[in-house]
Amino acid sequence: MTDTTSQTGNKMWGGRFASGPDTIMEEINASIDFDRKMYVQDITGSRAHAKMLHDQGILSSDDHATIDQGLHTILSEIETGQFTFSRALEDIHMNVENRLAELIGPAAGRLHTARSRNDQVAVDFRMWVRDQADSVQSALEEFISALLDKADEHADSVMPGFTHLQTAQPVTLGHHCLAYVEMMARDLSRFKDARERMNECPLGAAALAGTGFNIDRHATAQALGFREPTRNSLDSVSDRDFALEFLSAASICATHLSRLAEEIVIWSTPQFGFVQLSDRFSTGSSIMPQKKNPDAAELVRGKIGRITGSLVGLLTVMKGLPLTYSKDMQEDKEGVFDAAETLELCLAAMTGMVTDMTINRGAMEAAAGSGYSTATDLADWLVREAGIPFRDAHHITGRAVAMAEENTCELAEIPLEELQALHTDIHQGVFDVLTVQASVASRTSFGGTAPSGVRSQIKYWRGRLA
Numbered sequence: 001m002t003d004t005t006s007q008t009g010n011k012m013w014g015g016r017f018a019s020g021p022d023t024i025m026e027e028i029n030a031s032i033d034f035d036r037k038m039y040v041q042d043i044t045g046s047r048a049h050a051k052m053l054h055d056q057g058i059l060s061s062d063d064h065a066t067i068d069q070g071l072h073t074i075l076s077e078i079e080t081g082q083f084t085f086s087r088a089l090e091d092i093h094m095n096v097e098n099r100l101a102e103l104i105g106p107a108a109g110r111l112h113t114a115r116s117r118n119d120q121v122a123v124d125f126r127m128w129v130r131d132q133a134d135s136v137q138s139a140l141e142e143f144i145s146a147l148l149d150k151a152d153e154h155a156d157s158v159m160p161g162f163t164h165l166q167t168a169q170p171v172t173l174g175h176h177c178l179a180y181v182e183m184m185a186r187d188l189s190r191f192k193d194a195r196e197r198m199n200e201c202p203l204g205a206a207a208l209a210g211t212g213f214n215i216d217r218h219a220t221a222q223a224l225g226f227r228e229p230t231r232n233s234l235d236s237v238s239d240r241d242f243a244l245e246f247l248s249a250a251s252i253c254a255t256h257l258s259r260l261a262e263e264i265v266i267w268s269t270p271q272f273g274f275v276q277l278s279d280r281f282s283t284g285s286s287i288m289p290q291k292k293n294p295d296a297a298e299l300v301r302g303k304i305g306r307i308t309g310s311l312v313g314l315l316t317v318m319k320g321l322p323l324t325y326s327k328d329m330q331e332d333k334e335g336v337f338d339a340a341e342t343l344e345l346c347l348a349a350m351t352g353m354v355t356d357m358t359i360n361r362g363a364m365e366a367a368a369g370s371g372y373s374t375a376t377d378l379a380d381w382l383v384r385e386a387g388i389p390f391r392d393a394h395h396i397t398g399r400a401v402a403m404a405e406e407n408t409c410e411l412a413e414i415p416l417e418e419l420q421a422l423h424t425d426i427h428q429g430v431f432d433v434l435t436v437q438a439s440v441a442s443r444t445s446f447g448g449t450a451p452s453g454v455r456s457q458i459k460y461w462r463g464r465l466a
């Protein structure tokens with residue numbers, strides 16, 4: 001519920017004001033419609049602050065007990081939908097504090113000792129982003145594990161490898177899946193790093209300059225699960241790097257997801273026919289009965305717009321802001337909330353799609369062999385077996401490709417005599433390297449596509465993630 005009736009003056013800061021805000025002012029000022037999402041963090045932060053004030057002898061035992069009990073009540077009121085949020089009270093901080101006053105009377109006014117909404121919002125938002133960084137990491141781990149399972153199942157299923165979306169060389173689907181494992185693992189480490197950097201507690205910076213009260217910032221930092229308190233009060237209330245880093249990591253991750261989504265869209269076309277999406281992750285057309293659309297993949301491809309949009313949005317909000325807090329910074333939250341929710345949804349959809357997807361090995365293998373994809377293998381064979389310099393071997397192979405094109409046949413179907421016309425050293429053994437299986441099996445260099453290499457990379461990642 002949100003109560004929208006304006007009050008004559010704000011109880012929290014209205015002392016010097018003769019009249020209440022214009023309704024438009026209230027409208028532009030209020031953040032409660034979205035920052036109520038941080039109610040757990042706000043109440044947790046307040047409880048830690050109150051306990052510290054008490055431990056430092058700033059708050060009496062009685063006041064601390066009633067404040068703590070009141071905050072506990074508010075938490076359950078919000079959780080059970082009994083709390084009335086008010087726009088006139090601007091944000092989550094003042095909504096909670098106002099309710100505390102209703103519940104326990106004047107003692108509520110002591111909670112804000114040695115604190116400001118500036119450090120309060122900074123700590124609340126940090127904790128919210130920190131929680132998200134944790135849950136994104138779990139979602140990424142699940143997705144990586146789904147990719148590893150697919151890679152394992154298809155360690156030796158051949159498919160065309162592409163450059164310029166033109167058939168380049170045969171690769172294995174397992175190897176292709178592992179390319180995404182690498183990307184997702186880098187994303188995972190980016191979220192981990194960002195979490196580590198953001199894990200400093202700004203609470204106690206007060207409005208901007210610190211406070212004269214004998215507070216213990218190390219105690220609140222510890223109580224709220226932070227590594228340590230932030231070291232500069234001005235930076236503490238004006239920094240939003242933690243949100244920017246979260247959005248950067250989210251944008252890069254969403255970029256990766258959009259690339260796989262695009263591949264799934266292409267692979268599931270009847271023209272490619274490499275994969276079939278499960279009914280659970282596709283939709284039909286209301287007019288064309290034959291259609292099965294990869295909507296989930298398209299949406300993952302499209303939703304990156306919101307995530308990267310949020311990053312650009314917040315970078316733009318922060319650009320050029322003088323120290324320390326400015327109200328512009330209230331615009332930091334919605335984009336982050338939306339990006340976090342969107343990324344989790346995309347990761348869940350991708351995990352489901354990849355797990356459920358049926359692979360059409362035959363179509364992949366047929367495509368892998370088309371387009372003279374083993375031409376490089378022929379050139380390499382000429383280098384190895386006939387001692388021909390690679391540039392010359394490349395030229396000879398080019399002529400073999402032209403020959404195959406003329407005969408409308410595959411490289412492996414050119415009669416030996418015709419190949420020998422290109423170079424006398426060519427013998428029957430060349431045909432061993434012209435199949436797609438032989439091609440992938442030969443790519444045993446570290447990080448290459450050979451099934452043996454794929455299997456050892458899967459083992460490496462399983463070990464690393466265990």
Ligand code: ARG
Binds near residue numbers: 325
């Ligand atoms: N709702 C505000 C925000 O999200 C809280 C901080 C307000 N601070 C202030 N000095 N007005 O940024």
